[in-house]
Amino acid sequence: MVKRKNLFNGEGDLEIIEALRTLRTNLSFLNEKEVGRKILFTSVIPNEGKSFLSSNYAASVASTGKKALLIDCDIRRPRAHESFGVKFKNGLESVILGKVSVEDVILKDVIPNLDILPSKHITDGVTELFSSDKIDEILDSLSPHYNTIVLDNPPIAVASDSVLLSKFVDGVVVVVGYDQVAKKELEFAREMLGNAHANIYGFVVNKVDKSGLSYGNYGYYNNYYSYYKEYYEDGTVRTSQEHRHKKMTKFEKLVHRFKKEYKKQITGDLKGRRK
Incomplete structure:
Protein backbone atom coordinates (compact mmCIF):
# COMPACT_ATOMS: atom_id res chain seq x y z
CA MET A 1 0.00 0.00 0.00
CA LYS A 207 -1.53 22.76 -7.59
CA VAL A 208 -0.89 26.47 -8.20
CA ASP A 209 2.65 27.11 -9.43
CA LYS A 210 4.43 28.76 -6.50
CA SER A 211 7.27 30.04 -8.67
CA GLY A 212 5.15 33.04 -9.64
CA LEU A 213 4.62 32.10 -13.30
CA SER A 214 0.85 32.28 -13.03
CA TYR A 215 -1.15 35.43 -13.59
CA GLY A 216 -4.09 37.52 -12.50
CA ASN A 217 -5.44 36.97 -8.99
CA TYR A 218 -3.25 33.91 -8.52
CA GLY A 219 -0.21 36.15 -8.33
CA TYR A 220 -1.34 37.29 -4.89
CA TYR A 221 -1.33 33.73 -3.60
CA ASN A 222 2.07 33.04 -5.13
CA ASN A 223 3.46 36.00 -3.15
CA TYR A 224 1.61 34.72 -0.08
CA TYR A 225 3.32 31.34 -0.38
CA SER A 226 6.74 32.87 -1.02
CA TYR A 227 6.42 34.98 2.13
CA TYR A 228 5.58 31.92 4.20
CA LYS A 229 8.48 29.99 2.71
CA GLU A 230 10.93 32.74 3.63
CA TYR A 231 9.37 33.12 7.07
CA TYR A 232 9.78 29.46 7.96
CA GLU A 233 13.24 29.13 6.43
CA ASP A 234 15.06 32.07 8.01
CA GLY A 235 12.61 33.67 10.42
CA THR A 236 12.21 36.88 8.40
CA VAL A 237 9.61 38.18 6.02
CA ARG A 238 10.63 40.56 3.26
CA THR A 239 8.27 43.37 2.41
CA SER A 240 6.85 43.74 -1.08
CA GLN A 241 9.23 46.68 -1.62
CA GLU A 242 12.21 44.49 -0.70
CA HIS A 243 10.95 41.88 -3.16
CA ARG A 244 10.82 44.49 -5.91
CA HIS A 245 14.37 45.73 -5.25
CA LYS A 246 15.87 42.28 -4.91
CA LYS A 247 18.56 41.82 -7.55
CA MET A 248 17.27 39.65 -10.38
CA THR A 249 19.14 37.42 -12.79
CA LYS A 250 18.80 38.00 -16.53
CA PHE A 251 16.34 35.14 -16.76
CA GLU A 252 14.25 36.51 -13.87
CA LYS A 253 14.20 39.93 -15.55
CA LEU A 254 12.99 38.30 -18.77
CA VAL A 255 10.24 36.43 -16.91
CA HIS A 256 9.25 39.62 -15.05
CA ARG A 257 9.00 41.58 -18.28
CA PHE A 258 7.01 38.79 -19.92
CA LYS A 259 4.56 38.67 -16.97
CA LYS A 260 4.14 42.45 -17.05
CA GLU A 261 3.33 42.49 -20.75
CA TYR A 262 1.04 39.47 -20.42
CA LYS A 263 -0.89 41.16 -17.61
CA LYS A 264 -1.43 44.23 -19.80
CA GLN A 265 -2.78 42.05 -22.57
CA ILE A 266 -5.25 40.10 -20.46
CA THR A 267 -6.50 43.18 -18.61
CA GLY A 268 -6.65 45.39 -21.69
CA ASP A 269 -4.38 47.87 -19.91
CA LEU A 270 -1.98 48.32 -22.80
CA LYS A 271 -0.87 51.78 -21.61
CA GLY A 272 -0.12 50.64 -18.07
CA ARG A 273 -2.68 52.91 -16.42
CA ARG A 274 -4.10 50.30 -14.04
CA LYS A 275 -2.28 49.35 -10.88
Whole structure:
Protein backbone atom coordinates (compact mmCIF):
# COMPACT_ATOMS: atom_id res chain seq x y z
CA MET A 1 0.00 0.00 0.00
CA VAL A 2 1.31 3.43 -0.95
CA LYS A 3 1.01 5.87 1.92
CA ARG A 4 -0.06 9.33 0.84
CA LYS A 5 1.13 12.41 2.69
CA ASN A 6 -0.68 13.50 5.84
CA LEU A 7 0.47 17.05 6.44
CA PHE A 8 -0.87 17.21 9.99
CA ASN A 9 1.26 14.31 11.17
CA GLY A 10 4.65 16.00 10.97
CA GLU A 11 5.15 15.26 7.27
CA GLY A 12 4.69 18.46 5.47
CA ASP A 13 5.14 21.77 3.87
CA LEU A 14 4.36 24.50 6.35
CA GLU A 15 3.08 26.90 3.71
CA ILE A 16 0.61 24.28 2.46
CA ILE A 17 -0.47 23.62 6.05
CA GLU A 18 -1.16 27.35 6.43
CA ALA A 19 -3.30 27.26 3.27
CA LEU A 20 -5.27 24.32 4.71
CA ARG A 21 -5.76 26.22 7.95
CA THR A 22 -7.12 29.13 5.94
CA LEU A 23 -9.50 26.74 4.16
CA ARG A 24 -10.60 25.34 7.53
CA THR A 25 -11.25 28.85 8.86
CA ASN A 26 -13.22 29.95 5.79
CA LEU A 27 -15.39 26.81 5.85
CA SER A 28 -16.08 27.37 9.54
CA PHE A 29 -17.42 30.84 8.69
CA LEU A 30 -19.76 29.30 6.10
CA ASN A 31 -21.10 26.76 8.57
CA GLU A 32 -20.85 27.32 12.31
CA LYS A 33 -22.55 24.09 13.39
CA GLU A 34 -20.73 22.47 16.29
CA VAL A 35 -22.20 19.00 15.74
CA GLY A 36 -22.84 17.04 12.55
CA ARG A 37 -21.45 19.44 9.98
CA LYS A 38 -21.20 17.52 6.68
CA ILE A 39 -18.95 18.71 3.83
CA LEU A 40 -18.53 16.95 0.49
CA PHE A 41 -15.27 17.25 -1.45
CA THR A 42 -15.21 16.51 -5.16
CA SER A 43 -13.42 17.60 -8.32
CA VAL A 44 -14.25 17.99 -11.98
CA ILE A 45 -11.83 15.44 -13.43
CA PRO A 46 -9.42 12.88 -11.89
CA ASN A 47 -6.02 13.80 -10.39
CA GLU A 48 -6.90 17.29 -9.21
CA GLY A 49 -6.02 16.46 -5.60
CA LYS A 50 -9.45 16.17 -3.97
CA SER A 51 -8.50 13.11 -1.86
CA PHE A 52 -5.34 14.84 -0.66
CA LEU A 53 -7.28 17.98 0.29
CA SER A 54 -10.26 16.20 1.87
CA SER A 55 -8.08 13.95 4.05
CA ASN A 56 -5.84 16.80 5.16
CA TYR A 57 -8.80 19.11 5.75
CA ALA A 58 -10.30 16.43 8.02
CA ALA A 59 -6.93 16.10 9.78
CA SER A 60 -6.77 19.88 10.22
CA VAL A 61 -10.17 19.88 11.93
CA ALA A 62 -9.01 17.04 14.19
CA SER A 63 -5.86 18.97 15.07
CA THR A 64 -8.03 21.63 16.75
CA GLY A 65 -9.38 19.04 19.19
CA LYS A 66 -12.72 18.60 17.42
CA LYS A 67 -13.91 15.13 16.45
CA ALA A 68 -13.86 14.52 12.69
CA LEU A 69 -14.84 11.62 10.43
CA LEU A 70 -13.52 11.07 6.90
CA ILE A 71 -15.79 8.93 4.72
CA ASP A 72 -14.40 7.52 1.48
CA CYS A 73 -17.31 7.64 -0.95
CA ASP A 74 -15.09 7.17 -4.01
CA ILE A 75 -15.83 3.45 -4.13
CA ARG A 76 -14.60 3.04 -7.70
CA ARG A 77 -11.18 4.31 -6.69
CA PRO A 78 -10.89 4.54 -2.88
CA ARG A 79 -7.88 6.60 -1.80
CA ALA A 80 -8.74 8.47 1.41
CA HIS A 81 -7.27 5.84 3.74
CA GLU A 82 -3.89 5.99 1.99
CA SER A 83 -2.95 9.20 3.78
CA PHE A 84 -2.87 7.25 7.02
CA GLY A 85 -1.40 3.87 6.00
CA VAL A 86 -4.24 1.83 7.53
CA LYS A 87 -5.56 -1.63 6.63
CA PHE A 88 -9.16 -2.84 6.84
CA LYS A 89 -11.41 -5.74 5.89
CA ASN A 90 -14.77 -4.13 5.16
CA GLY A 91 -15.83 -0.67 4.08
CA LEU A 92 -18.71 1.66 3.33
CA GLU A 93 -19.95 -0.58 0.52
CA SER A 94 -20.53 -3.44 2.99
CA VAL A 95 -22.43 -1.12 5.34
CA ILE A 96 -24.74 0.10 2.56
CA LEU A 97 -25.40 -3.50 1.48
CA GLY A 98 -26.28 -4.42 5.07
CA LYS A 99 -23.46 -6.93 5.50
CA VAL A 100 -21.89 -5.21 8.53
CA SER A 101 -22.75 -2.40 10.91
CA VAL A 102 -21.14 1.00 10.51
CA GLU A 103 -19.67 0.77 14.03
CA ASP A 104 -17.72 -2.35 13.00
CA VAL A 105 -16.15 -0.64 9.99
CA ILE A 106 -15.05 2.77 11.31
CA LEU A 107 -11.32 2.99 12.02
CA LYS A 108 -10.96 4.88 15.29
CA ASP A 109 -8.34 7.56 15.97
CA VAL A 110 -6.09 7.02 12.96
CA ILE A 111 -4.68 10.24 14.33
CA PRO A 112 -6.03 11.89 17.49
CA ASN A 113 -9.70 12.92 17.03
CA LEU A 114 -9.92 11.60 13.46
CA ASP A 115 -11.85 8.46 12.46
CA ILE A 116 -12.14 6.99 8.96
CA LEU A 117 -14.96 5.11 7.29
CA PRO A 118 -13.03 3.52 4.40
CA SER A 119 -14.25 1.82 1.23
CA LYS A 120 -13.29 -1.24 -0.74
CA HIS A 121 -13.00 -1.06 -4.50
CA ILE A 122 -16.07 -2.11 -6.47
CA THR A 123 -17.16 -1.14 -9.97
CA ASP A 124 -20.68 -2.46 -10.52
CA GLY A 125 -23.83 -0.80 -9.23
CA VAL A 126 -22.08 2.01 -7.35
CA THR A 127 -24.53 4.70 -8.42
CA GLU A 128 -27.43 2.47 -7.41
CA LEU A 129 -25.86 2.11 -3.94
CA PHE A 130 -25.92 5.87 -3.45
CA SER A 131 -29.38 6.22 -4.99
CA SER A 132 -30.92 4.49 -1.98
CA ASP A 133 -31.76 6.18 1.31
CA LYS A 134 -29.26 4.02 3.17
CA ILE A 135 -26.40 6.52 2.94
CA ASP A 136 -28.65 9.25 4.37
CA GLU A 137 -29.52 6.95 7.29
CA ILE A 138 -25.82 6.25 7.88
CA LEU A 139 -24.96 9.95 7.92
CA ASP A 140 -27.85 10.72 10.28
CA SER A 141 -26.68 8.03 12.71
CA LEU A 142 -23.10 9.34 12.68
CA SER A 143 -23.78 13.08 12.84
CA PRO A 144 -24.32 13.37 16.63
CA HIS A 145 -20.87 11.89 17.28
CA TYR A 146 -18.74 14.28 15.18
CA ASN A 147 -18.16 17.98 14.77
CA THR A 148 -17.33 17.53 11.08
CA ILE A 149 -17.96 14.71 8.62
CA VAL A 150 -15.95 14.94 5.38
CA LEU A 151 -17.04 12.98 2.32
CA ASP A 152 -14.39 12.25 -0.32
CA ASN A 153 -16.30 11.77 -3.58
CA PRO A 154 -15.42 10.87 -7.17
CA PRO A 155 -14.96 13.53 -9.88
CA ILE A 156 -18.18 14.89 -11.33
CA ALA A 157 -17.13 14.18 -14.93
CA VAL A 158 -16.55 10.51 -14.05
CA ALA A 159 -19.61 9.66 -11.98
CA SER A 160 -22.84 11.19 -10.73
CA ASP A 161 -22.23 10.09 -7.12
CA SER A 162 -21.21 13.57 -5.94
CA VAL A 163 -24.39 15.06 -7.38
CA LEU A 164 -26.53 12.38 -5.73
CA LEU A 165 -24.86 12.78 -2.34
CA SER A 166 -24.85 16.59 -2.41
CA LYS A 167 -28.44 16.62 -1.11
CA PHE A 168 -27.34 14.90 2.11
CA VAL A 169 -24.61 17.39 3.10
CA ASP A 170 -24.42 20.98 4.27
CA GLY A 171 -22.11 22.11 1.49
CA VAL A 172 -19.87 21.09 -1.40
CA VAL A 173 -16.23 22.00 -2.06
CA VAL A 174 -15.00 21.52 -5.63
CA VAL A 175 -11.24 21.04 -5.98
CA VAL A 176 -9.82 22.41 -9.23
CA GLY A 177 -6.32 21.58 -10.43
CA TYR A 178 -4.71 24.76 -11.71
CA ASP A 179 -4.45 24.76 -15.51
CA GLN A 180 -5.97 21.24 -15.67
CA VAL A 181 -9.63 21.99 -16.35
CA ALA A 182 -11.28 23.75 -19.26
CA LYS A 183 -13.90 26.44 -18.68
CA LYS A 184 -16.60 24.24 -20.21
CA GLU A 185 -15.78 21.44 -17.76
CA LEU A 186 -16.08 23.83 -14.82
CA GLU A 187 -19.40 25.10 -16.14
CA PHE A 188 -20.60 21.51 -16.54
CA ALA A 189 -19.72 20.71 -12.92
CA ARG A 190 -21.46 23.83 -11.64
CA GLU A 191 -24.54 23.07 -13.75
CA MET A 192 -24.74 19.48 -12.48
CA LEU A 193 -24.51 20.58 -8.85
CA GLY A 194 -26.93 23.41 -9.53
CA ASN A 195 -29.50 21.00 -10.95
CA ALA A 196 -29.29 19.08 -7.68
CA HIS A 197 -29.73 22.34 -5.71
CA ALA A 198 -26.39 21.69 -4.02
CA ASN A 199 -25.02 24.30 -1.66
CA ILE A 200 -21.64 25.03 -3.28
CA TYR A 201 -19.30 26.45 -0.66
CA GLY A 202 -16.72 27.26 -3.31
CA PHE A 203 -13.98 26.14 -5.66
CA VAL A 204 -10.51 25.49 -4.23
CA VAL A 205 -7.67 25.95 -6.71
CA ASN A 206 -5.01 23.29 -6.14
CA LYS A 207 -1.53 22.76 -7.59
CA VAL A 208 -0.89 26.47 -8.20
CA ASP A 209 2.65 27.11 -9.43
CA LYS A 210 4.43 28.76 -6.50
CA SER A 211 7.27 30.04 -8.67
CA GLY A 212 5.15 33.04 -9.64
CA LEU A 213 4.62 32.10 -13.30
CA SER A 214 0.85 32.28 -13.03
CA TYR A 215 -1.15 35.43 -13.59
CA GLY A 216 -4.09 37.52 -12.50
CA ASN A 217 -5.44 36.97 -8.99
CA TYR A 218 -3.25 33.91 -8.52
CA GLY A 219 -0.21 36.15 -8.33
CA TYR A 220 -1.34 37.29 -4.89
CA TYR A 221 -1.33 33.73 -3.60
CA ASN A 222 2.07 33.04 -5.13
CA ASN A 223 3.46 36.00 -3.15
CA TYR A 224 1.61 34.72 -0.08
CA TYR A 225 3.32 31.34 -0.38
CA SER A 226 6.74 32.87 -1.02
CA TYR A 227 6.42 34.98 2.13
CA TYR A 228 5.58 31.92 4.20
CA LYS A 229 8.48 29.99 2.71
CA GLU A 230 10.93 32.74 3.63
CA TYR A 231 9.37 33.12 7.07
CA TYR A 232 9.78 29.46 7.96
CA GLU A 233 13.24 29.13 6.43
CA ASP A 234 15.06 32.07 8.01
CA GLY A 235 12.61 33.67 10.42
CA THR A 236 12.21 36.88 8.40
CA VAL A 237 9.61 38.18 6.02
CA ARG A 238 10.63 40.56 3.26
CA THR A 239 8.27 43.37 2.41
CA SER A 240 6.85 43.74 -1.08
CA GLN A 241 9.23 46.68 -1.62
CA GLU A 242 12.21 44.49 -0.70
CA HIS A 243 10.95 41.88 -3.16
CA ARG A 244 10.82 44.49 -5.91
CA HIS A 245 14.37 45.73 -5.25
CA LYS A 246 15.87 42.28 -4.91
CA LYS A 247 18.56 41.82 -7.55
CA MET A 248 17.27 39.65 -10.38
CA THR A 249 19.14 37.42 -12.79
CA LYS A 250 18.80 38.00 -16.53
CA PHE A 251 16.34 35.14 -16.76
CA GLU A 252 14.25 36.51 -13.87
CA LYS A 253 14.20 39.93 -15.55
CA LEU A 254 12.99 38.30 -18.77
CA VAL A 255 10.24 36.43 -16.91
CA HIS A 256 9.25 39.62 -15.05
CA ARG A 257 9.00 41.58 -18.28
CA PHE A 258 7.01 38.79 -19.92
CA LYS A 259 4.56 38.67 -16.97
CA LYS A 260 4.14 42.45 -17.05
CA GLU A 261 3.33 42.49 -20.75
CA TYR A 262 1.04 39.47 -20.42
CA LYS A 263 -0.89 41.16 -17.61
CA LYS A 264 -1.43 44.23 -19.80
CA GLN A 265 -2.78 42.05 -22.57
CA ILE A 266 -5.25 40.10 -20.46
CA THR A 267 -6.50 43.18 -18.61
CA GLY A 268 -6.65 45.39 -21.69
CA ASP A 269 -4.38 47.87 -19.91
CA LEU A 270 -1.98 48.32 -22.80
CA LYS A 271 -0.87 51.78 -21.61
CA GLY A 272 -0.12 50.64 -18.07
CA ARG A 273 -2.68 52.91 -16.42
CA ARG A 274 -4.10 50.30 -14.04
CA LYS A 275 -2.28 49.35 -10.88
